[in-house]
Amino acid sequence: MQPCITGWGHTKFGALREQSLEELIIAAAGEALDHAGVPAEDVDGIWLGHFNSGMVPDAFASSLVLGLDDALRFTPATRCENACASGSAAIYNALNAIRAGETKIALVIGVEKMTELDTAGVTKALAGASYQKEESGVSFPQIFGRIAGQYFQRFGDQGEALAKIAVKNHTNALSNPLAHMQKAVNFDFCNTVSDKNPMIAAPLRMTDCSLISDGAAALVIVAPELADQFPRAVTFRAAEQVNDYMPMSRRDMTELTGPRVAFEKAFETAGVTLDDIGFAEVHDCFTIAEMMIYEAMGLKPKGKGAEAVTEGLVLKGGKLPVNLSGGLKAKGHPVGATGVSMHVMAARQITGTAEDMQAERHDLGLVFNMGGSGVANYCSVLEAGK
Secondary structure: OOOOOEEEOOOOOOOOOOOHHHHHHHHHHHHHHHHHOHHHHHOOOOEEOOOOOOOOOOOOOOOHHHOOOOOOOOOOOOEEEEOOOOHHHHHHHHHHHHHHOOOOOOEEEEEEOOOOOOOOHHHHHHHOOOOOHHHHOOOOHHHHHHHHHHHHHOOOHHHHHHHHHHHHHHHHHHHOOOOOOOOOOOOHOOOOOOOOEEEEOOOEHHHEEOOOOEEEEEEEOOHHHHHHHHOOEEEEEEEEEEEEEOOOHHHHOOOOOHHHHHHHHHHHOOOOOOOHHHHHEEOEEHHHHHHHHHHHHOOOOOOOHHHHHOOOOOOOOOOOEOOOOHHHHHOOOOOHHHHHHHHHHHHHHHHHOOOHHHHOOOEEEEEEEEOOOOOOEEEEEEEOOO
């Protein structure tokens, strides 16, 4: 028996300039506790995923959620940071505490407020998640531009496939009222460099890049012996973390090796194959990342990831719908919130409550959250059950 998600909360993602970091945390956490039917006094531990890296002055944010309810006072609260996988780091630390018997009911929150800085400021803050000895001064669009460039050099120009991934995720986001950008974009627009779709870091265009977003998401996770007390339970059949070398110079960047190992370990732990999975939420910080994740998960062999989108395998109604929420590309990417948001979206799918986003097959779901250039990798397999 494994820990279970029994409730969740999720703010809208977007440019939420009128809401503070604390207000976002409290909104998501309050919704999650209400959804689970858990009073604040029953929470044994709190974990907060928050990257920050100077985007807000709140460098010590773990206890901000205590403002939600006086009953949370004196509850242990810990901030977790692992770049863009900070939200999953918070989840996995809560899982470890539950498995160790130290916690029965955990509250996990992921949050980021990015729009307090301008684009240049956010770009500089995110660059702190790269290997400073060799990659200092290189932005993340440039890092993934380099990855795309190496991939294109070996396997040919994949620009059309990347444009199709962007179209897919923007189309999916139209069904997600919490998404940052609910706007359809067509293939010609995404595949053409223009004033409205400039080249950001060749060969990546603006439509290949995720959004600068604010937002928060939260989960209530309980020990398996408590699951029968709750009206819903989504079980972690697997939760695997794999970290790879930070320097890109030590890795073959035409593949995502750390993610591949994370998928392999998760499938082995869960006792499943990719064919058993009904849907996936994956880390499309850039469209090239999503395409290479198709290969890392085994949907297509190395160098053939483009076929997954051109053949329609990853579209809604396809063999393995990917990012029915709109993904980071259109739902938004408030860094510390992303991993928690992915698990919320997957839990909604598993319980058949995803409304217009609902996958046809939803008994087993896959979540993959990545920090840095494939450095911190978290892969979860989720299923219904108590």
